[in-house]
Amino acid sequence: MDSVWQDRGARFRMDKFFELRTIVIDLLKVILDEQGLENALPFSAVTVERPKSAGHGELSTNAAIVAAKSLGQNPAWLAGELAARLRLDSRLQEVAVAGPGFINLRLRPEVWMSIARTAVGAGPEFGRSNIGAGRRIHLEFVSANPTGPLHVGHVRGAVYGDSLGRLLEFTGHDVVREYYVNDGGAQVDALARSAYLRYLEANGSAVEFGDGEYVGEYLISVGIGLKERFGDELIGKNEAEWLEPVRTYAISAMMDLIRKDLDLLGIEMDIFFSERSLQETGRIEEALAELDRRGLIYEGVLDPPKGSLPDDWEPRRQTLLRATAHGDDVDRPVRKSDGSWTYFASDIAYHYDKIKRGYDELVNIFGADHGGYTKRLKAVVSALSDGGMPFDIKLTQLVRVITNEGASRMSKRAGQFVSLREAVEAVGPDVTRFVMLMRKNDAQLEFNFEEVRRQSKENPVFYVQYAHARICSVLERARSAGFRVDDSDLLDCNWSLLAHPDLVALARRVAEWPRTVDQASRHHEPHRIAFYLNELASDFHSLWSKGNSDAELKLLDETQPDASTARIGLARSAGIVISSGLGILGVTPISEMRN
């Protein structure tokens, strides 16, 4: 028996699907060799996975179909040959050819149990992999304007980015989390004017807010803070004198707010990168000079947009980036007619900076309202790295917040929004995070504030946590009953006593964990972890429930200590995976559900 089913010391990169796939492909090559057929085929399409319907075995492979296709051979014949060889492997209990050439497989129960046992041995390391090989991945996310606290709309990107980071770290990447602070544009000037009004108010003046100013109450304390700092010395001065100090103070206050908001969700950024710092150090000019060297900057006039024109549209000569040379639809302006740089120019410099820092891959997470921005940014990164920098942009669709007053549109300027803080304080960070991660990032998400608050006990996150709590509970009870159920004991217990189909079903699910992690990581999709955990929890709850009527499935039965210990070992493997998975989502794996 070769060693692929055995533990591999400290690495524990057990993934039965992948290993079995290797076996299948190797056997396939042997057969092709013997027949004098080409054996260097593209085997990437070969899969070994759990079939959609349970009637087709535990695992199913399309290997024969795939190979037969590129060889022009009969798939049924090739499947027969392959199945004959697979039957010689004693770890396989059933090998059947079905349909157009699928091979359906069933493993011996002890093979599945050996994987669950591996999980107990590996603990939190189970499922961890090194597919990242230490590659340095830069994640930019949140990057909300520093003009107010975060609201529910920002939470999704924040949670998604943070969990993606955890997932990438779990799969062997070196992750940097970064927040780009838009502290260099007109919006922070508007912030400063609004803060100045609050400052005057704090000094006893009646004030009136104009269009485009931030009326939110969160600036009142900033006004008071300004008064404490500057007394009355800014009163009556003209804007040129007070704008800069007020802006600096207000931005700093807003970033403090934002940092605290992120804290509420357990999110910690490695770097806060200031847009203004780019403007002040000539790095925009530097980046554009780099593009100019590549012949991508020119003076020109853009074609008018198709369709209905804006009222004030007129042809205008401006400095443009030849983004079309790198896949964008139109060239993009980098300088305004007054000579100042556009926001896009700052972004060019920012991404040039990222590239120069030497990361192996960049990932940006934007809200869907920035969707129109992805092509030009990809063009910039492609141009500045000569196409060498992997760059993924993920969009999170906007969150539709539903309260008992209906769907609310969130506007920071109007000062009306459900803040991150309100949401977290109402339902807690765990529920907030889990709800955001139960959806694929590019699907629209409905955050029914009232419902989540009212029915928080029926939220999916509790379902998963409950499974974990039950596992902790049975371990505790076993200990009080005198069982030895530390992980080291469970490793040594008699796993071969576990063969009941329902026990095997749970072990099978546990065994899917490494593959789930792997796929989620490759696709940058942490929601797959959330869905997997729900299924794992479901398998566990089902087993638990059956234990009430079937003594063979009851985890803790003092009349059969050896089998009980083994079943508890299996439960423990599920608990390890739940804990690990919730960790990736940033959700607490609680051990008790008591109120």
Added chain:
RNA sequence: GGCCCCGUAGCUCAGCAGGAUAGAGCGACCGCCUCCUAAGCGGUAGGUCACAGGUUCGAAUCCUGUCGGGGCCGCCA
């Protein structure tokens, strides 16, 4: 007018790098606590995967078009 995302059960959404009879939760209906936590479990009902073509042995999945929802579209960031 153009670009991006989406359209799967009454509702909210999965569907893993095209695969064999399309899934879950909620809601509806019927059952299960003297038994390791019922925040749980079992079962029933419910879908021409928006529509029309195409590629393929095989399409919810890939391509084209149409319709519908959302987002974006030259000196806002």
